[in-house]
Amino acid sequence: MSGPNSRRVIREAINSANRRPWRTLTVGLAVLVMCLSVFITTGQSVGVERRVREQMESESARLISITWRVMDGGIDPSAVERINTLTGVEWALGRSPALDLTNYGLHGGNPCPAVAVVGELPPQAIGVTTGRAALAGEAMVTAAAANCLGLMQPAGTVTPASARQTVVTEPVFAVVGGLDVGEALAQIANFTFLRTNEPVSLVEIFIQADEARNIPAITEAALRLTGVPDLIDLSVTSSEAMLELNAILERELAANSRIIAAVVLAAGMGFTGLALALSVGAQRRDFGRRRALGASRSLLMSLVLLEGAIPALLGAIAGTSIGIITLALLHDVTPDLAFALSVPALALIAVLIASIPAALTAAYRDPVAILRVP
Amino acid sequence: MSLEVRDLSFTYPRGREPIFTDLSVGFRFGATTAITGPSGGGKSTLLYLLGLLLRPSGGQVLEDGVELSGQPDGERSAWRASRVGFVFQDAMLDPAQTIVENVCEGAFYSASKGENWEARAKVMLEKAGVLARFDHRPGEISGGQAQRVALCRALLKRPAIVLADEPTGNLDSDSASVVWQMLVDAANDGACVIIATHDKARAASCDEQVIV
Ligand SMILES: Nc1ncnc2c1ncn2[C@@H]1O[C@H](COP(=O)(O)OP(=O)(O)O)[C@@H](O)[C@H]1O
Ligand SMILES: [Mg+2]
Numbered sequence: 258m259s260g261p262n263s264r265r266v267i268r269e270a271i272n273s274a275n276r277r278p279w280r281t282l283t284v285g286l287a288v289l290v291m292c293l294s295v296f297i298t299t300g301q302s303v304g305v306e307r308r309v310r311e312q313m314e315s316e317s318a319r320l321i322s323i324t325w326r327v328m329d330g331g332i333d334p335s336a337v338e339r340i341n342t343l344t345g346v347e348w349a350l351g352r353s354p355a356l357d358l359t360n361y362g363l364h365g366g367n368p369c370p371a372v373a374v375v376g377e378l379p380p381q382a383i384g385v386t387t388g389r390a391a392l393a394g395e396a397m398v399t400a401a402a403a404n405c406l407g408l409m410q411p412a413g414t415v416t417p418a419s420a421r422q423t424v425v426t427e428p429v430f431a432v433v434g435g436l437d438v439g440e441a442l443a444q445i446a447n448f449t450f451l452r453t454n455e456p457v458s459l460v461e462i463f464i465q466a467d468e469a470r471n472i473p474a475i476t477e478a479a480l481r482l483t484g485v486p487d488l489i490d491l492s493v494t495s496s497e498a499m500l501e502l503n504a505i506l507e508r509e510l511a512a513n514s515r516i517i518a519a520v521v522l523a524a525g526m527g528f529t530g531l532a533l534a535l536s537v538g539a540q541r542r543d544f545g546r547r548r549a550l551g552a553s554r555s556l557l558m559s560l561v562l563l564e565g566a567i568p569a570l571l572g573a574i575a576g577t578s579i580g581i582i583t584l585a586l587l588h589d590v591t592p593d594l595a596f597a598l599s600v601p602a603l604a605l606i607a608v609l610i611a612s613i614p615a616a617l618t619a620a621y622r623d624p625v626a627i628l629r630v631p
Numbered sequence: 632m633s634l635e636v637r638d639l640s641f642t643y644p645r646g647r648e649p650i651f652t653d654l655s656v657g658f659r660f661g662a663t664t665a666i667t668g669p670s671g672g673g674k675s676t677l678l679y680l681l682g683l684l685l686r687p688s689g690g691q692v693l694e695d696g697v698e699l700s701g702q703p704d705g706e707r708s709a710w711r712a713s714r715v716g717f718v719f720q721d722a723m724l725d726p727a728q729t730i731v732e733n734v735c736e737g738a739f740y741s742a743s744k745g746e747n748w749e750a751r752a753k754v755m756l757e758k759a760g761v762l763a764r765f766d767h768r769p770g771e772i773s774g775g776q777a778q779r780v781a782l783c784r785a786l787l788k789r790p791a792i793v794l795a796d797e798p799t800g801n802l803d804s805d806s807a808s809v810v811w812q813m814l815v816d817a818a819n820d821g822a823c824v825i826i827a828t829h830d831k832a833r834a835a836s837c838d839e840q841v842i843v
Pocket of ligand 2: 674676
């Protein structure tokens with residue numbers, strides 16, 4: 258006493274869906290669009306997130322700068338080597354206050370900016386273009402510095418412009434090589450780099466962290482390793498604030514795409530619900546006939562739900578496939594399995610819920626009233 | 632075997648007066664029973680009650696002493712699907728399905744399977760003289776042919792009970808004779824055939840008459 262078995266019901270629902278191609282197409286397309294738009298909006302925010310993260314991992318974003326903020330004195334140069342041994346530190350480089358240099362070969366030449374540097378030149382940030390790395394008492398010039406000094410090529414001799422300067426004690430430095438300073442150290446890209454014989458006091462230490470998320474820990478450890486007794490004499494510049502902004506941005510993007518997904522699902526649900534209700538409403542004779550021929554209410558409900566669910570399933574599969582392909586092509590993003598499965602599942606559930614009113618209408622209409630109308 | 636209504640009364644939910652009060656009638660298997668009476672007398676209503684499409688306001692519909700009318704929808708539908716062949720005044724074919732598919736729908740809602748319903752449908756269409764149109768749609772056949780197709784659908788699963796509401800009501804005489812003969816044949820095969828009709832001559836030709 259249970260009516261046709263489920264295989265026959267599904268076959269009948271497929272036949273019935275075929276007989277109403279417009280409704281079937283409408284439902285299928287609606288679900289396809291639902292899935293696709295969720296994938297695309299979410300994929301977009303995943304893409305944005307990734308670009309932000311890439312930015313966060315760029316060299317300049319991972320650079321920490323510790324500066325001496327008092328007029329006189331500075332950080333002991335031995336701090337650079339200590340900081341270099343910290344885990345998570347790619348390199349550390351210290352610099353003296355800036356001083357002016359002139360080309361020793363030209364009388365009354367231009368004063369050009371220079372700094373004494375402490376620590377190995379990091380190949381990631383500074384490239385030696387010609388000549389060799391400077392030893393104590395020697396200098397290297399960037400292209401801009403060579404230009405300023407009037408050096409045709411990175412060779413020659415430079416001298417501090419004023420005898421009153423206290424940064425370096427050497428009277429002359431031999432220029433032995435050319436430099437190319439990367440974006441991370443753009444601040445000193447125009448400078449002549451000096452290597453001194455005597456230790457110099459440092460006013461700034463650049464530290465490159467291996468990962469953006471290590472910046473806070475490295476900063477804290479590096480401050481201690483400066484050996485400066487009163488940390489109030491130091492100030493720190495880093496992307497730590499950006500790190501926080503990034504976390505906020507990620508949260509906001511995730512929340513946003515959830516809202517968009519919810520709106521898309523709700524809109525799709527309303528649309529398919531309405532389309533099904535209208536279509537089923539126009540089908541009263543069909544349901545009256547079926548009831549009189551022995552279809553139970555639950556069978557009619559199953560038929561209406563299946564007639565929505567079958568095209569919805571196809572639309573979900575198509576929308577998900579197209580969505581995944583689009584994401585791969587546009588944003589180079591592959592959604593994880595749970596997400597890729599939950600989008601079509603949610604769309605299907607939304608359509609099932611949306612078709613309940615239509616199913617109830619079909620099942621509870623009085624068949625006699627329908628049979629009486631010729 | 633018996634089909635009967637006992638102390639049946641019925642009023643439409645929005646009806647002024649009752650259509651039936653305390654009606655008790657038995658219907659014989661292997662016989663034709665005509666339901667006659669004036670238009671609006673309640674012939675169709677009685678068929679809907681017998682087919683369990685309407686619930687009685689009082690009294691019962693019973694088969695072999697088992698009350699059917701009070702059962703839940705699933706049971707009533709299953710009974711209708713397996714025991715009853717319904718012929719409506721209007722053929723009520725599905726315009727989207729072919730003639731033979733329409734006939735096969737007569738067996739779809741019962742749980743029974745195994746028989747080649749399409750082959751049997753074609754045999755019946757042949758008998759009804761509309762086989763040539765088996766792959767046409769209802770929109771492409773005449774009213775008389777449609778009613779013959781509807782009768783094939785009703786008789787497809789060899790129902791024990793046939794309920795026919797003015798089956799010859801607006802048919803040409805040829806179609807009417809074919810339809811009537813098929814109903815009589817069903818009764819001869821043992822079915823309880825109940826026909827609402829206002830055709831006095833045909834009613835008189837039935838084995839029994841009930842006047843409402
Ligand atoms: N849904 C309804 N509500 C109220 N009265 C109805 C309804 N359907 C039919 N009737 C009335 O019930 C009576 C019996 O109708 P019916 O069984 O169709 O008669 P018959 O088939 O003998 O012509 C008629 O007077 C009709 O107007
Ligand atoms: Mg009538």
